Structures are given as C-alpha cells and as structure tokens.
Amino acid sequence: MKGHIKNMAEVLKALGDEKRLKIIKIFASNNNETFCVSDVAKQLNISQPATSQHIKVLKNIGILEENRRGFRVFYKINSDVLAEYRKDIDELFKTAFERCQYNFSCDKCPYNNNNNNNNNNNNNNNNNNNNNNNKHQ
Numbered sequence: 001m002k003g004h005i006k007n008m009a010e011v012l013k014a015l016g017d018e019k020r021l022k023i024i025k026i027f028a029s030n031n032n033e034t035f036c037v038s039d040v041a042k043q044l045n046i047s048q049p050a051t052s053q054h055i056k057v058l059k060n061i062g063i064l065e066e067n068r069r070g071f072r073v074f075y076k077i078n079s080d081v082l083a084e085y086r087k088d089i090d091e092l093f094k095t096a097f098e099r100c101q102y103n104f105s106c107d108k109c110p111y112n113n114n115n116n117n118n119n120n121n122n123n124n125n126n127n128n129n130n131n132n133n134n135k136h137q
Contacts, residue, residue, distance in 0.1 A: 034074035
C-alpha cells in the first residue's frame with residue numbers, strides 16, 4: 001500500500017495540468033452526464049489522442065469512471081473520489097503550517113505508510129534474529 005504522502009503527490013501531479021483541470025471542470029459541472037473523448041476534445045479544441053491521454057491520467061487516479069457502450073467508451077466524474085481528494089488536499093493545507101509532531105522523522109509518521117511497513121519488517125527481522133541468538137546461548 002502506498003504511503004499517504006506518495007499517493008497525494010501522484011494526485012497533485014495529475015491535477016497539475018491546465019487541460020486536466022479543464023476536463024475535470026467539464027465533467028464536474030455536468031455531474032450526471034457522460035462524455036466520450038471526442039466530446040471533450042471538441043470542447044477543449046485539442047486532438048483526440050491528447051484528450052485521451054489526459055483522460056487516462058484522470059481515470060488512473062479514480063476521478064473519472066469508464067463505461068463502454070458497444071465500440072464507444074464514455075466517461076463520467078466519480079464525485080466520491082473527487083470529494084475525498086478535496087478533503088485530503090484541505091487537510092494537507094490545514095496541517096502545512098503546523099509544526100510536525102514527529103520532528104520530521106518520517107519513519108514515525110503515520111502518513112508515510114511505506115516507512116512504517118519497512119520499520120515493521122525491520123523490527124520483525126530484529127526479533128527473529130534475537131530469538132535465534134537466544135536459542136544459541
């Protein structure tokens with residue numbers, strides 16, 4: 001499982017593009033409507049391949065959902081995921097100006113799950129080594 005910080009970095013990277021923000025606006029302002037790539041490309045006046053790549057990025061982070069109808073693929077906004085990202089971004093900004101309670105010791109921070117998993121593995125390895133050493137005494 002990815003750490004919270006790493007996941008947020010991926011989300012912010014995906015959102016850090018003007019065209020993708022416009023695509024989100026198109027979908028979010030038409031909440032229940034679905035659009036195909038060509039619909040979005042026309043509205044943004046960009047090529048279908050470029051639009052398709054932007055939509056793929058947004059789909060990969062869960063903001064857009066895909067629905068196939070015959071040979072055509074339609075997309076719609078996933079409002080729940082978008083709301084969750086908004087909550088995470090709000091929390092990120094809320095805590096950005098607070099002092100780090102872990103004194104920037106990332107291995108102790110619950111937002112960095114990868115480090116916690118590595119520490120748990122290291123602790124388990126240390127415990128196993130200690131148990132093996134005790135057996136040989």
